[in-house]
Amino acid sequence: MSSITECIQRGDMPSLAALCEDKELTAAVASVGVNSIAPGHSTSAAPSTSGPDPTSRLCDPSIYVYLLLAHMILNDLPAARSLVRRVPPHAQVREFTALADAASHLWARDLPAFHAVLASSEAAIQWSSPHVAALVERLAVAVRDRTLALLARAYTSVSIADAAALLGWAVADVPARVAQLGWEINGEWVVPKAAPAQKLAKSPGLVQMAGIADVVIHLEKAA
Numbered sequence: 510m511s512s513i514t515e516c517i518q519r520g521d522m523p524s525l526a527a528l529c530e531d532k533e534l535t536a537a538v539a540s541v542g543v544n545s546i547a548p549g550h551s552t553s554a555a556p557s558t559s560g561p562d563p564t565s566r567l568c569d570p571s572i573y574v575y576l577l578l579a580h581m582i583l584n585d586l587p588a589a590r591s592l593v594r595r596v597p598p599h600a601q602v603r604e605f606t607a608l609a610d611a612a613s614h615l616w617a618r619d620l621p622a623f624h625a626v627l628a629s630s631e632a633a634i635q636w637s638s639p640h641v642a643a644l645v646e647r648l649a650v651a652v653r654d655r656t657l658a659l660l661a662r663a664y665t666s667v668s669i670a671d672a673a674a675l676l677g678w679a680v681a682d683v684p685a686r687v688a689q690l691g692w693e694i695n696g697e698w699v700v701p702k703a704a705p706a707q708k709l710a711k712s713p714g715l716v717q718m719a720g721i722a723d724v725v726i727h728l729e730k731a732a
Contacts (some may be wrong), residue, residue: 513575517640520647522579526588529576570600571637578644579610582651586616590670604641607634618657624649625679653677657690661703671701 516525573596580589593609607630610694614623627649635641660667660675672687673680684694693700 514640514712517575517643522582524577526583526585529572529579532572533576534567536572540567565598567597570605571641573600574602574605574608574637574641575644577605577612578641578648581608581612581615582648583646584651584655586612592614604634604637608645615652620652621674621677623652624674625693628677649677657701660699661701664701665699666695666700669694669697669699 512528513525516522517526573592577592580586582594589612593612596605596609607626611623611626611630614620614626627645631645636645656675657726661673667675669683670680672678673683676683676686678686683699687694687699687701691702693702
């Protein structure tokens, strides 16, 4: 797990995802080898008790947790969804299912529910390692940063209540937090200010447009 630790410490999510996928594939190939029977061999022979336990070839459940977090941090929701669908029973531990629940709200475009589930899971579950806890925090920050960028790009104003729901903040905390970004408060409204780099950015791609759609959907529901 040392390489995984190094990826997490460097904040290298693409490498973390690639490493976990490689471990998942290696375990799957090994599992097929254990469960397959060579042509011509009898199936009536008693199972060997001298070889390694087949369960030892299963991919450690933590690999799936790391991989799901890496996919979500990278905003690769199709990959996250595929992982949730294929994860084997032995890896469907409480920690993974809680994160899968949070992920389901991301691809359902329900940011308030995502933040609520992540917060409740963090309160109810003691994460299995400091690395998982660090990745969960990194995920919350990544989703929040993407939402802030989309708000700055797409809106001239948004209500404080809606901003709190979209960003996973307490309503009372919104004015101070957005002030740190150089944004303004006008009564009950937040006035986003795009950074210079955002003003010069090219037209948003498909991922950015999907994110803007998420924000629009929430605001239309709240209206």
